Amino acid sequence: MIICSCEGIRDRDIHAAIDWMRASDPTAIITPGKIYHALGKSPDCGGCMKLFVASMRENPNLEVPAELRGLRKTNTARETRYEGRTESY
Numbered sequence: 001m002i003i004c005s006c007e008g009i010r011d012r013d014i015h016a017a018i019d020w021m022r023a024s025d026p027t028a029i030i031t032p033g034k035i036y037h038a039l040g041k042s043p044d045c046g047g048c049m050k051l052f053v054a055s056m057r058e059n060p061n062l063e064v065p066a067e068l069r070g071l072r073k074t075n076t077a078r079e080t081r082y083e084g085r086t087e088s089y
Contacts, residue, residue: 003051006044011055013039022061030062 001011017038021030028034032052036042043049056062 003055004041004043004048006048007036007039007041009039009041009048009052011058014052014055015059018056018059018061027065027068029064029068030056032056 003009003011003014014035017035018030021028021034021038032043032049035052035056
C-alpha cells in the first residue's frame with residue numbers, strides 16, 4: 001500500500017527500513033525521520049504522517065530495546081510545581 005504519494009513510499013519500504021535499522025543497531029531508537037533518511041527521502045507535505053506512524057507501529061521490530069526501557073526520569077510533586085521561575089505569575 002502506498003503511504004506517502006509525494007515521495008512514493010510504500011508500507012513495505014517502511015518495514016524494510018525498520019528491519020534494516022534494527023539489524024544494524026539493536027539499541028537504536030527508530031523515528032519517522034530516521035526512516036525517511038534511510039530511504040533517501042524527506043517528508044514533503046506531512047499529510048501522510050498519521051498513516052506513516054501507524055504503518056511503523058505495525059512492525060514488531062519497532063519496540064524500544066529492553067536495556068533502554070525504564071530510563072525516563074519520573075517527576076516528583078515538587079519538580080512538577082517548581083518550573084525554575086523566581087516568582088509565580
